[in-house]
Amino acid sequence: MTLRLDRRQFLMGSSAMLAAGAVGMGPAWAQNATLRQFFWGGQNRADRTYGVNDLFKAATGNTVDSSFLGWGDYWPKLATETAGGNAPDIVQMDYRYIVEYAKRGAIAPLDEFVGGALKLDGFDADQLEGGKVDGKLYGISLGANSVAQLVNIAAFEEAGVEAPNRDTTYDEIREKGEAFKAANIRGGMKIIADGSGSEPMLDNWLRQKGLALYTADGKLGFDADAVIEWFTLWQGFRNDGICVSAEDQALDTNGPLETTMVVMGKAAMMPSNSNQLVAFQTLMTDPLTITNYPRIAPGVGGGHYRKPSMFFSVGGSSANKELAAQYLSFFVNDLGAAEVLGVERGIPCIDKTREAVAPGLDEQNQIALNFVANLGDLLGPLPPPPPAAAGEIDISLLRVLSQEVAFGARSPEDAGQYFVSEATAILQRAS
Structure with missing residues (x-):
């Protein structure tokens, strides 16, 4: 049985109800819209992401049309789609590229949605800071890693x-x-x-x-x-x-x-x-x-250093920026989503999701969590974002x-x- 099937079964249980109310705004969301999502990674990451997308649809009625590629193929494809004005609504972004994409307007600032569609209560300050360019928030860290x-x-x-x-x-x-x-x-x-x-x-x-x-x-x-x-x-x-x-x-x-x-x-x-x-x-x-x-x-x-493993950003040309921001909020806040994601994208950045995830982690996930939490004297300050x-x-x-x-x-x-x-x-x- 694949992880995706496991997560679909998981969805059929109590976690679907949890997804609908965990961030306190599911029933009020507009329904029947479709968001395009693009990320890099392997099949394991894809299965986990699809599991969260299923939860999001169950909670809101909105569909996420998702695709992924390996790291080396992802960036040329994203650059091509962005240049053609056809960027996805939700893009996975890396610390080394966020300045370039932000300054080109290829991803959108999210500040106007914070406190509304985008809930960031309890979010780790250093991880939040890592997603800013020139003082504006362009990326939501999906986990801390090293x-x-x-x-x-x-x-x-x-x-x-x-x-x-x-x-x-x-x-x-x-x-x-x-x-x-x-x-x-x-x-x-x-x-x-x-x-x-x-x-x-x-x-x-x-x-x-x-x-x-x-x-x-x-x-x-x-x-x-x-x-x-x-x-x-x-x-x-x-x-x-x-x-x-x-x-x-x-x-x-x-x-x-x-x-x-x-x-x-x-x-x-x-x-x-x-x-x-x-x-x-x-x-x-x-x-x-x-x-x-x-x-x-x-x-x-x-x-x-503890680096944002990757971000989710909203495409600069997206016609559904607010809904995309709601999806980002769901992705990092919802406890059912946290259980599906584990620490595959890094250590969760909100204390309540870390607490929800930790007891159920398998051996490899526990190793990853303990490694990032116990760097000790190996740890230095987060460097500034790389130039464009x-x-x-x-x-x-x-x-x-x-x-x-x-x-x-x-x-x-x-x-x-x-x-x-x-x-x-x-x-x-x-x-």
Whole structure:
């Protein structure tokens, strides 16, 4: 039985009545309208979202026509629909893109609906602040999360190597990686995926050094020497068989989770996010867990932060903005919806929904909740939203250069210099 079927059965019970009254305004809503919704994710996220949409329809009579794609395919499709004036009413938005979409008017400010259609009582202040651009609210956080390292527990046990923990450094990853390579399990599985093209992993590494990916005024927060050091670190890992080969890493399309290094059995660890543990576990029989990114040296922290995992925003061209705001309110407030969603999109941002969800969480969800709640000295402040061109720098520059270094087309020195000069030019053009 799929999760969707479970949720439809769930809908038939008492939770349908709960949905109708949980936010205290269901019976007064206009009925028989249809909202278009678009989000990124896998089938597990889709089933949970569809379950909430069923509850919303039962409570209000309004239908949500929903579709989804993997991360890599989502943004080009959303950009195309937005440019054509055909953006969905409800769009899933990321912290790195919210400034760009807000400044272009591609998503709508929600302030006029707060306290009316959009109830935000008890919403975590830091998560609410994360959805603001120039003081206006453009996104409702769907959960707090943190970057995390996905870990295949069974692979480490099979290799006879202790899995990393919150104190593990990059130097210790190398030591463990040598032992892991010597064990030669599963056709030569490596200890870790190639993280050189991972923007969150680079960001975390820079923050531990007291630097930043971007400054508050939208400039680079590091110089070429830092990027050269970053690419050199991973070049050493790659050359020594600590991380996966260039050929294997190229199989990861930054789209479906099925093409990632852990799911494909190429690596025992890879950069991920705390809220993704649930989705990854549905694709694998090996038990998985999460831990933090490596420390740059013993005792150094501050690289992590509690980030809005993603937002729901209302399309700037939507003809149903108020109803879309009501849907957002239902999504984050309704206790029946909270039970359906769990923590797959992150830790709920309202205390009553956290309390409703926590007792029923399975093992993976409990791991995710505890990880985000107990970052301790790893935790630093939430950085400012990335500038409008951050997505282009990530996709068209960092990822491309990481592959060019991996395949030997550029040296770390050349790539580091080029990254800074080209990223600076991209930022200037965008401003």
